[in-house]
Amino acid sequence: MRDVAERAAVSAMTASRALREDPRVLPATRERVLAAVAELGYRPNKVARSLRLGHGTGLVGVVVTNLANPFYSRLALGVDSVVGQQDLKTVIGNTAQDPDRERSLVADLVARRVDGIIAVPAGADQRHLAAAAAEGVPVVLASRPPVGFDADCVLVDDFGGARAGTERLLAMGHRRIGFLGSPPAVYTGTERLRGYRAALRDADVPVDERYVRQGQRETAEAAAAAGELLALPDPPTALFCSNNRNTIGAFRAISAAATDTALAGFDDFELADALGLPLTLVAYDRDELGREAARLLLDRMRHSKGTPAAPRRTVVPTTLVEYGARHVGPGA
Amino acid sequence: MRDVAERAAVSAMTASRALREDPRVLPATRERVLAAVAELGYRPNKVARSLRLGHGTGLVGVVVTNLANPFYSRLALGVDSVVGQQDLKTVIGNTAQDPDRERSLVADLVARRVDGIIAVPAGADQRHLAAAAAEGVPVVLASRPPVGFDADCVLVDDFGGARAGTERLLAMGHRRIGFLGSPPAVYTGTERLRGYRAALRDADVPVDERYVRQGQRETAEAAAAAGELLALPDPPTALFCSNNRNTIGAFRAISAAATDTALAGFDDFELADALGLPLTLVAYDRDELGREAARLLLDRMRHSKGTPAAPRRTVVPTTLVEYGARHVGPGA
DNA sequence: CTGTTAGCGCATTCAG
DNA sequence: CTGAATGCGCTAACAG
Numbered sequence: 062m063r064d065v066a067e068r069a070a071v072s073a074m075t076a077s078r079a080l081r082e083d084p085r086v087l088p089a090t091r092e093r094v095l096a097a098v099a100e101l102g103y104r105p106n107k108v109a110r111s112l113r114l115g116h117g118t119g120l121v122g123v124v125v126t127n128l129a130n131p132f133y134s135r136l137a138l139g140v141d142s143v144v145g146q147q148d149l150k151t152v153i154g155n156t157a158q159d160p161d162r163e164r165s166l167v168a169d170l171v172a173r174r175v176d177g178i179i180a181v182p183a184g185a186d187q188r189h190l191a192a193a194a195a196e197g198v199p200v201v202l203a204s205r206p207p208v209g210f211d212a213d214c215v216l217v218d219d220f221g222g223a224r225a226g227t228e229r230l231l232a233m234g235h236r237r238i239g240f241l242g243s244p245p246a247v248y249t250g251t252e253r254l255r256g257y258r259a260a261l262r263d264a265d266v267p268v269d270e271r272y273v274r275q276g277q278r279e280t281a282e283a284a285a286a287a288g289e290l291l292a293l294p295d296p297p298t299a300l301f302c303s304n305n306r307n308t309i310g311a312f313r314a315i316s317a318a319a320t321d322t323a324l325a326g327f328d329d330f331e332l333a334d335a336l337g338l339p340l341t342l343v344a345y346d347r348d349e350l351g352r353e354a355a356r357l358l359l360d361r362m363r364h365s366k367g368t369p370a371a372p373r374r375t376v377v378p379t380t381l382v383e384y385g386a387r388h389v390g391p392g393a
Numbered sequence: 394m395r396d397v398a399e400r401a402a403v404s405a406m407t408a409s410r411a412l413r414e415d416p417r418v419l420p421a422t423r424e425r426v427l428a429a430v431a432e433l434g435y436r437p438n439k440v441a442r443s444l445r446l447g448h449g450t451g452l453v454g455v456v457v458t459n460l461a462n463p464f465y466s467r468l469a470l471g472v473d474s475v476v477g478q479q480d481l482k483t484v485i486g487n488t489a490q491d492p493d494r495e496r497s498l499v500a501d502l503v504a505r506r507v508d509g510i511i512a513v514p515a516g517a518d519q520r521h522l523a524a525a526a527a528e529g530v531p532v533v534l535a536s537r538p539p540v541g542f543d544a545d546c547v548l549v550d551d552f553g554g555a556r557a558g559t560e561r562l563l564a565m566g567h568r569r570i571g572f573l574g575s576p577p578a579v580y581t582g583t584e585r586l587r588g589y590r591a592a593l594r595d596a597d598v599p600v601d602e603r604y605v606r607q608g609q610r611e612t613a614e615a616a617a618a619a620g621e622l623l624a625l626p627d628p629p630t631a632l633f634c635s636n637n638r639n640t641i642g643a644f645r646a647i648s649a650a651a652t653d654t655a656l657a658g659f660d661d662f663e664l665a666d667a668l669g670l671p672l673t674l675v676a677y678d679r680d681e682l683g684r685e686a687a688r689l690l691l692d693r694m695r696h697s698k699g700t701p702a703a704p705r706r707t708v709v710p711t712t713l714v715e716y717g718a719r720h721v722g723p724g725a
Numbered sequence: 726c727t728g729t730t731a732g733c734g735c736a737t738t739c740a741g
Numbered sequence: 742c743t744g745a746a747t748g749c750g751c752t753a754a755c756a757g
Contacts, residue, residue, distance in 0.1 A: 062735075063734090071744090073744090074743070074744060077736060081736085085742060086743085090742085106504065106506065106734055107505045109733070109734030109736095109749095111735095111749095112438075112441050112733090112735075112750065112751090113736050113737080114735085114736075114749085115750095119505075128466050131461070131463070134466040135461055137485070138460050138461055141485075141487050142487075150498075150505075151484070152452070152483070153473075153485045154473075154483075155483075169482060171436060173439045174438065174440050309664070313667075316667070332663075332664045335648070335669075336664070336667055394751075404727070404728050405728090406728060407726085407728075409750095417726060418727085419726060441733090441749070442752080444733050444750080445732085445750075445751045445752050445753080446752075729756075730753105730755080731755100732752095734749105737746105737747090737748090738745105740745080741743080
């Protein structure tokens with residue numbers, strides 16, 4: 062920058078001000094500086110800038126468990142679309158479900174002095190997030206509520222959506238309805254299980270615990286679990302799945318077993334209409350989840366000085382989507 | 394950090410060294426420092442560190458056009474999995490196909506002094522990347538070759554894969570084969586079109602230009618374009634698509650038209666086996682693309698001092714995958 | 726093995 | 742309106 066200042070025949074200070082559009086700089090002076098910048102190809106060093114400012118690296122950290130899952134990539138995109146408008150960049154950290162990795166990722170983001178963190182914590186232990194928040198880094202949780210500390214969060218209506226999806230199966234006349242879900246430690250999964258149970262209870266249908274399978278993360282595991290349910294002596298006539306991984310796995314099991322088991326699940330997904338099976342899905346706006354999380358974060362960042370406002374919690378609503386057996390065209 | 398040093402009764406310098414595992418520090422001293430760190434909850438400020446070092450923010454920038462496309466999220470994941478092992482973090486920038494956004498994103502990454510950039514440039518103008526490389530930031534291109542400057546890159550065998558896919562349709566006896574692809578400015582799309590043309594030429598089948606439709610980015614556009622081809626007086630009996638967006642769009646058009654048009658395309662995708670249609674896909678290891686790009690980048694970062702090595706180019710091979718009409722189970 | 730000096734590039738403070 | 746001094750937090754380079 063000194064080179065620029067010299068070339069423009071001003072002090073480094075004036076050059077700095079000119080670049081930050083400080084109104085106190087004479088237009089003519091600014092022009093000279095800008096010209097020098099262009100000629101020398103100078104670029105301000107944002108690292109030095111943030112060090113000096115003591116805050117504001119212009120980065121927002123997003124911590125997710127699996128970016129390959131469209132759910133998380135859309136979340137990240139939603140965040141980026143909002144913070145990008147404030148000239149903030151998104152740093153994405155993928156934990157691959159590893160709590161240690163999540164912990165170190167968050168620690169690293171704090172050490173980098175990111176302006177804020179949006180996280181989808183994998184497990185129940187959120188002390189690392191609590192620590193980050195305690196150090197003054199705004200934290201927003203997405204799709205999971207904070208446990209053990211205060212933070213803004215944006216949730217999906219897991220309970221209501223799952224109940225509505227299960228009610229749909231009940232309305233179709235099913236009484237033996239299975240449940241396939243994520244490991245119990247996953248908040249959304251257990252919340253959706255609660256919704257499933259509530260629907261059955263309200264319909265006076267007893268829950269047969271043999272029909273409840275938690276713990277499947279990927280489609281292969283889900284297909285295996287679904288296959289086991291279908292192989293029971295009195296198999297369920299319908300399945301409700303807590304996420305798209307389980308729904309797709311269940312679809313494969315049902316296809317393989319050649320039964321006409323009814324299927325419903327949480328999360329819409331591409332080509333759901335093309336599977337040649339009637340399918341009820343609990344849908345919601347995935348991008349909106351990220352956008353809302355980003356909005357909460359920006360708000361928190363703006364008011365970081367002064368009395369911290371009470372933590373806010375928003376809930377994204379769900380809708381039921383029905384796909385027909387042959388919605389897209391003729392079968393084989 | 395001064396507080397830590399004081400608490401441990403050493404100088405700031407020694408504290409710094411202790412934290413960086415400098416072997417010259419007495420174990421007992423290190424213990425004292427570590428204890429002080431724990432008690433004070435101190436975290437080293439990585440911003441200051443990178444400023445001092447003058448390089449090495451520990452960040453790798455990944456610039457993609459659309460993170461919602463599994464292709465790009467997998468690429469990013471592949472990159473992250475490799476650079477993560479070197480304690481580097483991944484900054485993801487989404488350009489949403491906007492050249493201006495891409496330009497400013499790259500400029501920003503350079504201003505942030507990222508250690509390297511992996512980019513999938515959207516258009517043919519790569520001057521911003523050339524500028525970054527010229528400023529000493531290692532740049533690796535993924536799935537597109539550099540134009541107008543030298544850089545490492547990792548490509549997919551676009552030409553060979555498309556030719557093989559088209560040959561498969563020819564081998565099935567088709568002679569009227571349509572082509573659906575991305576806008577001409579997209580390198581992969583035109584390369585795959587070349588492969589398609591080569592296959593037809595080698596089989597002495599003239600290319601009917603009415604059958605060639607470029608310009609579809611999303612499935613809806615692709616479905617419309619495919620629908621137009623199928624509505625021709627002498628419609629193609631088979632379609633080759635240059636990417637998964639076009640393949641899925643074509644699938645929808647074929648389903649809607651209830652024809653038995655054969656379908657082949659570049660890019661494997663989830664549920665491709667469940668569409669109830671025979672389908673030939675040109676597959677390749679998407680994660681590997683990112684991993685290899687990361688490897689090239691790490692290599693380049695390591696040898697950034699000294700004579701720059703000649704640019705390297707690796708090509709990821711493709712394989713043909715066949716999905717049957719009713720692979721997963723019974724139809725409607 | 727440990728401490729002192731100096732400076733990375735920028736922006737706030739206070740003088741001109 | 743512009744300039745000079747000072748320090749953000751950290752670490753190479755040189756003492757001791």
